[in-house]
Amino acid sequence: MKKIFILVFLLLCSLFLVGCWDAREINTLFIVTGIAIDKSEQEGFFDVSVIGIKTSPSRGGSQSSDDKDKKIVLKTTTRSIRDAFFHLNLNYDRTLYLQHNQIVIFGEDVAKDDLHRHLEFFVRSENSRMETLMLIVEGRADEVFKMDVKQEQNSTIYLFTHIQTISRRVKHYKISVLNFIANLLTEGFHSVIPIFAVNKNDDDDMPINMTGFAVFRNNKMIAKITDLEALGFVLLKGDVKNTNRTIISYDGMVSFDFDDIKTKKEIIYKDNYPIKIKITIEITARVEELLGFEKYSIQDLNRELHNIVQQEIINVATQTFKYFQELKVDVFGIGLSIYQHHPKKWNNLRNDWDNIFASLEVEINPKVVIKDYGQIVSIYNPGGVK
Amino acid sequence: MTIAETKISGRQFMYSIICFIQASAILNAFISNITYQESWLVVIFAFIIFIPSVFMYGALINRFKDKNLIQIVIQIFGPILGRIISVIYLIFFLSITMFNITDLTDITKTSMLPTTPYIILVMMCILITAWAVRSGLRVLTIYSKMYVFLASFIIILSIIFLFNVIEIGNLFPIFSLPLKKYVQGIHILNAIPFGELVVFLLIAPNVQMNKKQTYKYFFLGASIGAFSFFLTVLRDISVLGETFGMFVFPSLVAFRLIRITEAITRIEILFIVILIILLIFKISILYYVTVITVSQIFNLKKYKNIVLSVGFFLMTAAIVLSANSIQHTLAAQNGAPFIWVTLQIIFPFILLLISLIFNIKSPKEESK
Amino acid sequence: MIVIGVIYLLIMIMDFYPIIKHKKVKHLIINLMFIIPGLIFLFLAAKGIIVKSWITIIWEFLKSLGISY
Numbered sequence: 001m002k003k004i005f006i007l008v009f010l011l012l013c014s015l016f017l018v019g020c021w022d023a024r025e026i027n028t029l030f031i032v033t034g035i036a037i038d039k040s041e042q043e044g045f046f047d048v049s050v051i052g053i054k055t056s057p058s059r060g061g062s063q064s065s066d067d068k069d070k071k072i073v074l075k076t077t078t079r080s081i082r083d084a085f086f087h088l089n090l091n092y093d094r095t096l097y098l099q100h101n102q103i104v105i106f107g108e109d110v111a112k113d114d115l116h117r118h119l120e121f122f123v124r125s126e127n128s129r130m131e132t133l134m135l136i137v138e139g140r141a142d143e144v145f146k147m148d149v150k151q152e153q154n155s156t157i158y159l160f161t162h163i164q165t166i167s168r169r170v171k172h173y174k175i176s177v178l179n180f181i182a183n184l185l186t187e188g189f190h191s192v193i194p195i196f197a198v199n200k201n202d203d204d205d206m207p208i209n210m211t212g213f214a215v216f217r218n219n220k221m222i223a224k225i226t227d228l229e230a231l232g233f234v235l236l237k238g239d240v241k242n243t244n245r246t247i248i249s250y251d252g253m254v255s256f257d258f259d260d261i262k263t264k265k266e267i268i269y270k271d272n273y274p275i276k277i278k279i280t281i282e283i284t285a286r287v288e289e290l291l292g293f294e295k296y297s298i299q300d301l302n303r304e305l306h307n308i309v310q311q312e313i314i315n316v317a318t319q320t321f322k323y324f325q326e327l328k329v330d331v332f333g334i335g336l337s338i339y340q341h342h343p344k345k346w347n348n349l350r351n352d353w354d355n356i357f358a359s360l361e362v363e364i365n366p367k368v369v370i371k372d373y374g375q376i377v378s379i380y381n382p383g384g385v386k
Numbered sequence: 387m388t389i390a391e392t393k394i395s396g397r398q399f400m401y402s403i404i405c406f407i408q409a410s411a412i413l414n415a416f417i418s419n420i421t422y423q424e425s426w427l428v429v430i431f432a433f434i435i436f437i438p439s440v441f442m443y444g445a446l447i448n449r450f451k452d453k454n455l456i457q458i459v460i461q462i463f464g465p466i467l468g469r470i471i472s473v474i475y476l477i478f479f480l481s482i483t484m485f486n487i488t489d490l491t492d493i494t495k496t497s498m499l500p501t502t503p504y505i506i507l508v509m510m511c512i513l514i515t516a517w518a519v520r521s522g523l524r525v526l527t528i529y530s531k532m533y534v535f536l537a538s539f540i541i542i543l544s545i546i547f548l549f550n551v552i553e554i555g556n557l558f559p560i561f562s563l564p565l566k567k568y569v570q571g572i573h574i575l576n577a578i579p580f581g582e583l584v585v586f587l588l589i590a591p592n593v594q595m596n597k598k599q600t601y602k603y604f605f606l607g608a609s610i611g612a613f614s615f616f617l618t619v620l621r622d623i624s625v626l627g628e629t630f631g632m633f634v635f636p637s638l639v640a641f642r643l644i645r646i647t648e649a650i651t652r653i654e655i656l657f658i659v660i661l662i663i664l665l666i667f668k669i670s671i672l673y674y675v676t677v678i679t680v681s682q683i684f685n686l687k688k689y690k691n692i693v694l695s696v697g698f699f700l701m702t703a704a705i706v707l708s709a710n711s712i713q714h715t716l717a718a719q720n721g722a723p724f725i726w727v728t729l730q731i732i733f734p735f736i737l738l739l740i741s742l743i744f745n746i747k748s749p750k751e752e753s754k
Numbered sequence: 755m756i757v758i759g760v761i762y763l764l765i766m767i768m769d770f771y772p773i774i775k776h777k778k779v780k781h782l783i784i785n786l787m788f789i790i791p792g793l794i795f796l797f798l799a800a801k802g803i804i805v806k807s808w809i810t811i812i813w814e815f816l817k818s819l820g821i822s823y
Contacts, residue, residue: 477808481807481808481809503755503758505755505758505759505799506758509758509761509762512762513762513765566823569823570823680784684780684784686780686781686784690769691769691772691773691778691781691785692769692781692784692785692788693769694762694765694766694768694769695766695769695784695785695786695788695789695792696788698759698762698763698766698788698789698792699788699789699791699792699795701762701792702759702791702792702793702794702795702796702799703791703792703795705755705795705796705799706795706798706799706803706804706805707805707807713806713807713810714807716810716813717807717809717810717813718809719823720813720817720822720823721809721810721812721813721814721816721822722809722813724813724816724821725809725812
């Protein structure tokens with residue numbers, strides 16, 4: 001009798017107590033893959049756009065303004081992110097589902113203003129994930145959703161895949177909400193976020209240009225670094241699998257691939273006060289392209305290329321470091337290093353660290369090993385003297 | 387005479403202790419916003435300070451071989467005062483059971499079932515644990531070994547999968563906080579989860595182990611459990627860094643960061659499932675201990691007929707308590723350590739001291 | 755909420771049936787000692803009344819004596 005009662009009870013449980021309140025059918029969800037936030041023309045308001053993928057096939061004969069009928073963009077203008085999602089949920093037939101959100105894109109204006117007020121939602125909400133990537137775009141963020149991407153379903157999936165690909169080589173391109181918040185909370189450290197521009201040329205199948213990094217002091221973007229400074233930043237940060245640099249000298253042009261970039265920092269103190277930073281940059285280089293240098297023998301070429309690359313690293317790294325010193329923004333974690341290993345010294349330095357950082361002398365010591373010259377052992381010079 | 391006649395082995399007892407502490411992995415949020423990134427250090431110190439208590443519990447068990455904590459209290463303090471003290475212990479066991487039910491339902495609501503009414507989750511928890519309690523101690527602890535290996539496997543797997551995001555620098559600096567913070571952190575950890583091992587004094591009479599094995603299994607169980615807890619805290623801090631102190635469930639956030647390939651991603655469900663299993667186990671033990679305490683106070687020969695009514699009280703009290711989660715967290719951080727440690731460590735020490743001074747033992751021990 | 759409470763009490767018939775059958779008065783009294791406060795808490799929960807736990811009350815008392823972090 002008891003066993004029958006238990007069996008009936010269990011059957012009733014399995015019938016009535018499985019996902020009743022929390023049942024989520026896919027055809028009731030709008031799967032958000034990207035969020036874009038821009039400043040609105042109305043003071044104190046923001047334009048929030050979300051892009052998602054269609055979860056059911058389109059019906060024949062229906063009109064759609066979206067390319068390939070795969071992406072849907074929803075927009076609203078509100079005071080806060082939470083308000084935006086509330087309005088979108090109210091006015092759309094499906095519920096916004098944030099668990100697959102890949103990227104949050106901020107327009108340049110928003111980044112210069114205050115990012116923290118927008119990140120609050122992503123940190124606090126149970127529906128959002130902290131590993132969502134962050135990007136800054138030159139101009140307006142909602143332009144990204146208009147991009148025509150042939151390779152992927154929509155532009156945010158394209159961006160996400162793009163960042164994943166680059167970050168396998170240079171991990172500093174991958175900044176998640178968690179990373180940025182952790183950097184904001186970290187003493188003696190300021191953050192950067194990758195910045196890109198939308199390619200307005202419709203004939204070009206590469207819809208974005210990764211221009212460099214946006215530099216932040218606390219919550220606000222204060223500068224951008226591109227090209228040379230971006231390379232210098234990557235060299236000084238270290239922990240990079242692969243990047244490349246083409247150097248033009250008097251004798252020719254050489255293109256190096258830099259592998260396994262490691263950086264060590266040594267802080268020199270005087271009377272417990274940091275005065276100098278010695279940065280050792282260890283690089284394994286490979287020659288990928290070599291033009292000119294005909295007058296050099298193999299041994300002399302090795303020496304000459306070694307000198308060229310060392311000098312280039314010193315120039316680039318020093319220039320970049322001085323640029324950040326002018327901005328008074330320690331993105332390299334020198335203050336963090338003092339905080340982690342000498343907390344008592346840090347107590348005396350924390351209030352004026354930005355100025356102390358700006359006054360540090362820097363010495364760059366590159367340690368370059370040119371591992372190989374590719375598949376050929378001599379200079380490729382068709383028709384010339386060997 | 388024990389109320390429950392079933393016997394379990396020393397190893398099952400040890401695995402139960404390990405499971406009990408592993409279930410408290412969720413509770414690192416209690417110290418995370420007090421000792422921040424130095425919480426890993428505080429776990430080590432807290433356990434070192436707790437070791438004498440482990441041997442104290444072992445000594446009590448050995449001195450009163452066939453008696454549980456309530457019977458010891460009644461024997462030492464007499465039937466009236468002993469029962470008054472036992473009622474205080476009953477309120478204590480009811481409270482920690484309720485808090486753990488609240489924790490279980492909180493994690494379930496946060497991670498899996500946000501719109502399911504609280505009472506449904508609490509009722510399901512109570513019904514399942516009541517079934518386990520009614521089935522007896524042997525059924526309660528029979529799968530403890532499997533749970534321990536499963537939980538340990540998931541902890542190690544998570545550390546391996548998170549290797550690419552672990553930053554050892556996040557564990558520093560050390561000894562940068564005021565002394566008061568370390569004292570508070572150690573105090574909290576000695577109350578929750580280490581001090582909660584006092585409940586095993588009510589299970590000990592049903593365990594088949596000799597004097598040496600008592601110390602061995604208790605110490606090994608506490609050590610391995612504490613090491614699991616330490617690994618969890620270490621992993622969370624090294625992954626989350628400065629944000630460790632921000633989250634209600636740091637381990638959940640850490641698990642969400644696992645991304646090996648596109649296939650091995652979003653595996654936080656593994657963590658949630660094993661945590662729910664461990665919490666159900668812990669609640670079952672606490673529920674069992676509560677029911678045994680009631681039976682002992684009222685001299686009942688069988689406890690099965692009061693299980694569901696105690697469960698009803700736990701269910702409704704947990705719901706009322708859960709409405710005030712911020713107070714619950716503040717109370718756990720500030721008030722509970724003072725009250726808990728008195729009942730978990732100070733009072734059992736007084737019991738042992740009195741029994742040593744007045745040479746009070748169980749009749750079995752006296753005849754040896 | 756009251757409905758769920760009633761469902762649980764119905765499940766408890768499993769416990770009450772042998773108690774009433776064998777006239778175990780002591781068990782009945784102990785059961786009621788937990789059921790009655792449980793019903794009070796259920797009523798409070800249904801009304802949405804927030805109650806301070808005894809730990810919070812003791813903590814506030816300890817705080818007033820200066821025993822707090």
